[in-house]
Amino acid sequence: xxxxxxxxxxxxxxxxxxxxxxxxxxxxxxxxxxxxxxxxxxxxxxxxxxxxxxxxxxxxxxxxxxxxxxxxxxxxxxxxxxxxxxxxxxxxxxxxxxxxxxxxxxxxxxxxxxxxxxxxxxxxxxxxxxxxxxxxxxxxxxxxxxxxxxxxxxxxxxxxxxxxxxxxxxxxxxxxxxxxxxxxxxxxxxxxxxxxxxxxxxxxxxxxxxxxxxxxxxxxxxxxxxxxxxxxxxxxxxxxxxxxxxxxxxxxxxxxxxxxxxxxxxxxxxxxxxxxxxxxxxxxxxxxxxxxxxxxxxxxxxxxxxxxxxxxxxxxxxxxxxxxxxxxxxxxxxxxxxxxxxxxxxxxxxxxxxxxxxxxxxxxxxxxxxxxxxxxxxxxxxxxxxxxxxxxxxxxxxxxxxxxxxxxxxxxxxxxxxxxxxxxxxxxxxxxxxxxxxxxxxxxxxxxxxxxxxxxxxxxxxxxxxxxxxxxxxxxxxxxxxxxx
Numbered sequence: 299x300x301x302x303x304x305x306x307x308x309x310x311x312x313x314x315x316x317x318x319x320x321x322x323x324x325x326x327x328x329x330x331x332x333x334x335x336x337x338x339x340x341x342x343x344x345x346x347x348x349x350x351x352x353x354x355x356x357x358x359x360x361x362x363x364x365x366x367x368x369x370x371x372x373x374x375x376x377x378x379x380x381x382x383x384x385x386x387x388x389x390x391x392x393x394x395x396x397x398x399x400x401x402x403x404x405x406x407x408x409x410x411x412x413x414x415x416x417x418x419x420x421x422x423x424x425x426x427x428x429x430x431x432x433x434x435x436x437x438x439x440x441x442x443x444x445x446x447x448x449x450x451x452x453x454x455x456x457x458x459x460x461x462x463x464x465x466x467x468x469x470x471x472x473x474x475x476x477x478x479x480x481x482x483x484x485x486x487x488x489x490x491x492x493x494x495x496x497x498x499x500x501x502x503x504x505x506x507x508x509x510x511x512x513x514x515x516x517x518x519x520x521x522x523x524x525x526x527x528x529x530x531x532x533x534x535x536x537x538x539x540x541x542x543x544x545x546x547x548x549x550x551x552x553x554x555x556x557x558x559x560x561x562x563x564x565x566x567x568x569x570x571x572x573x574x575x576x577x578x579x580x581x582x583x584x585x586x587x588x589x590x591x592x593x594x595x596x597x598x599x600x601x602x603x604x605x606x607x608x609x610x611x612x613x614x615x616x617x618x619x620x621x622x623x624x625x626x627x628x629x630x631x632x633x634x635x636x637x638x639x640x641x642x643x644x645x646x647x648x649x650x651x652x653x654x655x656x657x658x659x660x661x662x663x664x665x666x667x668x669x670x671x672x673x674x675x676x677x678x679x680x681x682x683x684x685x686x687x688x689x690x691x692x693x694x695x696x697x698x699x700x701x702x703x704x705x706x707x708x709x710x711x712x713x714x715x716x717x718x719x720x721x722x723x724x725x726x727x728x729x730x731x732x733x734x735x736x737x738x739x740x741x742x743x744x745x746x747x748x749x750x751x752x753x754x755x756x757x758x759x760x761x762x763x764x765x766x767x768x769x770x771x772x773x774x775x776x777x778x779x780x781x782x783x
Contacts, residue, residue, distance in 0.1 A: 300359060303356045304356070304362065307356035309371070310348075310349045310350065310351070311353050313345055313346075314349035317342050320386065321342060322427070322431065323425075323428045323431065326427050330424065334390050344385060345385060376408070379407060380400050383428075387399045404762055405735075406436070409436055409437060409733050410618070411433070411520025411733075415748075419524050426523045427506075429521050433513050434514075434517050436517060436519070437516055437547075438483060438487055438517075483552065483555060487551060489558075491512050491516045494516055495512040497543070501533065502531065502533055502535060503536060506523070510522075514617070515547060516648065518544065518548065518649050519648075520612065528608070529620060534604065537604070540619065541612075544612055544619075548614075550569060550647055551647060553644075568683065571644040571655050572644060579611060579614055582610055582634065583607045587599060589631055590605075595628070605621060605622050610635050614642045615643055615649050616733050619735075622743070625743060632738055636725060639729070639732040649733075650732045650734065656695045656698065656699060659680070659691070663680065663692055666680055698769065705769060706731055709757055716753055721738050722740040725739060726741045730759075731765035732765055
């Protein structure tokens with residue numbers, strides 16, 4: 299029973315935190331006079347009081363989080379938080395259905411960036427800010443953020459961190475305690491976000507657009523203040539700034555922390571994930587630019603490279619901006635972009651998908667198996683740089699990748715059974731599962747997810763959440779052995 303009270307206590311605190319975020323939008327609505335003041339006032343009060351009713355009565359509960367409770371809290375947080383986040387949307391837009399509002403907030407909180415909204419340019423400023431705030435606060439994970447503040451209340455954070463980031467964890471010279479680590483990473487995250495805001499302002503955005511797009515770029519959330527996304531600006535400078543910061547956001551933030559701490563670029567050179575990621579992206583941009591040039595999609599290589607580099611980077615990093623309707627490009631290019639969204643982003647970044655480190659381990663394991671086939675008596679260890687990868691990690695990675703592809707296959711078939719065409723169903727699940735945003739066909743960059751039925755929307759929501767928590771944190775809850783002491 300104490301475990302249940304502890305979960306209620308922590309979740310109440312998180313809900314109260316969301317009410318604090320709403321205050322910034324409330325103030326925006328007040329000063330902008332955009333008509334959303336009453337909606338945010340009511341939403342803030344409801345959210346705060348609900349959180350307080352959970353938090354205050356459980357203050358005397360022993361502050362311990364078991365392994366089981368940690369995973370359960372992850373599932374509860376990611377599935378129930380969007381409910382409270384829908385309040386400003388539903389109070390401001392009563393015609394909006396709950397499932398559509400939940401999709402929008404779940405998309406923001408999982409940093410997917412998919413949307414059901416049309417007429418985004420006409421939304422109240424406070425509503426647009428709310429969508430982007432949710433992007434940003436979720437960028438490194440609600441639970442990682444909680445790890446930084448829960449120790450203040452005497453609640454341990456390690457169990458939550460393990461639940462949020464299962465699988466391989468890279469060793470580095472980060473602060474020794476998990477709360478200090480989380481705070482250090484958030485400082486880096488916030489600092490780079492400020493740099494992105496200033497760069498976008500210098501590139502030609504107004505302050506509001508710069509803040510919103512910086513929030514979306516650093517979280518790899520992909521939300522925009524315009525229906526046609528970054529294509530609205532038609533600016534090479536803005537596209538260049540966003541491309542650079544999306545690449546930064548897709549690299550392990552621990553590497554950024556060490557590089558800043560040492561004032562050196564050497565940590566990037568030593569990070570195999572970062573090097574593999576950047577080389578893969580550069581090679582893909584060049585190849586896809588030649589494909590579009592050869593197909594006559596663009597008149598010259600410079601134009602092709604400009605549009606390919608931005609749109610490929612934004613999908614490969616699981617951000618989800620767009621400047622072109624890549625749904626109309628030769629099919630190889632958008633399909634390759636979706637494939638990159640599965641494997642490109644680094645562990646410890648704000649991206650989704652399998653992650654580059656798992657891709658590297660899988661490739662090395664395949665190479666090792668071929669070597670053992672030729673030399674069955676040989677003993678050879680797998681290494682990444684100078685680190686020996688244990689059999690436990692290899693098993694975890696192969697198990698994760700199997701669950702990843704089986705989950706995608708099952709969800710695609712569910713959407714096919716609901717009546718969607720293959721390309722829409724496949725790309726929607728890949729985009730939602732990898733938290734990448736736009737897909738192809740009916741859910742391409744020139745349209746949105748409003749074309750889906752409530753059932754199909756619900757399947758995409760489940761894909762977003764399952765992909766965001768890296769599968770294990772949800773599926774493990776349905777394994778009976780997990781609950782046995």
